[in-house]
Amino acid sequence: MPPYSGRASTLRESPTRRIDALRERLEREGRDVILLSTGQPGVPPPEWLREEAARLAREGGMGVYGYTPSGGYWRLRELIALDVGELGGPELDPRQVVVTAGGQAAMYAALAAIVPEGGEVVLLDPTYFGYEPLVRHFGGRVRWVPVRAEEGYQPDPDRVLEAVERGRTSAIVLVTPDNPTGRLLSRSAARALAEIAEDYDLWLVADEAYKTLVYEGEHVWLYSLDPERVVSVNTFSKDPGMPGWRLGYVYGPRWIVGKIHLIHESLVYCPPSIAQRTIMAYLSRREERLRHVEWLRGHYRVRRDALLEEAARRLPRARLARPQGGMFAFLDLRRYLEPLGVDAERLAELLLEREGVAAVPGTYFGTSHPYALRLSFSTETPERIREGVARIARLLGDLEGEAKAPG
Numbered sequence: 001m002p003p004y005s006g007r008a009s010t011l012r013e014s015p016t017r018r019i020d021a022l023r024e025r026l027e028r029e030g031r032d033v034i035l036l037s038t039g040q041p042g043v044p045p046p047e048w049l050r051e052e053a054a055r056l057a058r059e060g061g062m063g064v065y066g067y068t069p070s071g072g073y074w075r076l077r078e079l080i081a082l083d084v085g086e087l088g089g090p091e092l093d094p095r096q097v098v099v100t101a102g103g104q105a106a107m108y109a110a111l112a113a114i115v116p117e118g119g120e121v122v123l124l125d126p127t128y129f130g131y132e133p134l135v136r137h138f139g140g141r142v143r144w145v146p147v148r149a150e151e152g153y154q155p156d157p158d159r160v161l162e163a164v165e166r167g168r169t170s171a172i173v174l175v176t177p178d179n180p181t182g183r184l185l186s187r188s189a190a191r192a193l194a195e196i197a198e199d200y201d202l203w204l205v206a207d208e209a210y211k212t213l214v215y216e217g218e219h220v221w222l223y224s225l226d227p228e229r230v231v232s233v234n235t236f237s238k239d240p241g242m243p244g245w246r247l248g249y250v251y252g253p254r255w256i257v258g259k260i261h262l263i264h265e266s267l268v269y270c271p272p273s274i275a276q277r278t279i280m281a282y283l284s285r286r287e288e289r290l291r292h293v294e295w296l297r298g299h300y301r302v303r304r305d306a307l308l309e310e311a312a313r314r315l316p317r318a319r320l321a322r323p324q325g326g327m328f329a330f331l332d333l334r335r336y337l338e339p340l341g342v343d344a345e346r347l348a349e350l351l352l353e354r355e356g357v358a359a360v361p362g363t364y365f366g367t368s369h370p371y372a373l374r375l376s377f378s379t380e381t382p383e384r385i386r387e388g389v390a391r392i393a394r395l396l397g398d399l400e401g402e403a404k405a406p407g
Helices: 006-010 015-028 047-058 074-086 103-114 131-137 157-163 187-200 254-268 273-284 286-314 334-340 344-355 382-404
Strands: 097-100 120-125 141-146 169-175 203-207 230-235 248-251 328-332 372-376
Touching (some): 015 344, 047 273, 074 248, 074 273, 097 103, 097 254, 103 169, 103 230, 103 248, 103 254, 131 141, 141 157, 157 187, 169 187, 187 203, 248 254, 273 286, 286 328, 334 382, 344 372, 372 382
Parallel strands (some): 120 141, 169 203, 203 230
Antiparallel strands (some): 097 248, 230 248, 328 372
16 A cells, blocks of 8 residues: 555544435435534525626636635735724734635634644634644644533633643634534633733634624624734635635734645635625625625524524423524533433434434534534524424433333
């Protein structure tokens, strides 16, 4: 066998891709699957933006088909800087922004730039499942810091501090609004973590993919607290509803963004032209964009509330913190599953096979939540979300009955 890089073995297939493959098999067999596992929006871009994309695709020449600047069109970088400021964030120079081929590429390039060989990265437990394999891929080590449902999944700065070691810790990753819990980072926790970053001279990675999807509270802009040590990862997959068009961006100190730019260029060469031009139209028509975002928040809030209400009614022994933003709720079923000797991975398999409900096990998001499920409320209607929760409750009842049956 020819040699290969051992680092390739640190990467793994996305767990949602594995669930999608199982779901697709069931659907081919004619099963109706309630999709509570997805991370993509369930609403397409507004009609006016789709019309603009169609117009762009019809225009002559190579404008929407050719290569673009590797860091993104300059005008788009200007518009992103303006947009961040108008949303309440920091004032940015366009040279502090690099446009990427989606949020995943943004995350990859950012971590590649800031994680040295042997460097340690603090991840909250639970957190988005994409970070751990990348940290290991770049030769880093993960230090998990548990966050607790009874504390609203807010990071405890004292526990974070215990995981930090001067000269070894490279970064702390913070997702806000959070995936998988929907937690918004509090201002007090953000300030405390920024102080740790300053004292220990380490990076804060702010994953702000869901920053416009906030239902209660206020998004905290970490960059405003420490502009020398914050790198922010972003995507246009969520509120415009364009996940398949692969467009995101990173902002941060200009010198590190320059390195991220080069890594991204080596990875994908340039971000896609048609997606960039469409997003330029989206950000340029400010009032229409903000109306769409406000409507979208209301749309998802109704779906979130349907999930919360049905879970409270059907699963009284579950623990479920109210998501303040994003697309997900984190359902802790320990009181149901632990007595049965069933973990979340097995439950997720049974949910698909027996009830036709797709959900993501909490085990994919860290080490401390073996009995939790991440449930998405972005794709299905409120009625189907309620039905999905009812099916979860029905399966748990069946498993309890089977455990009590003689023999």
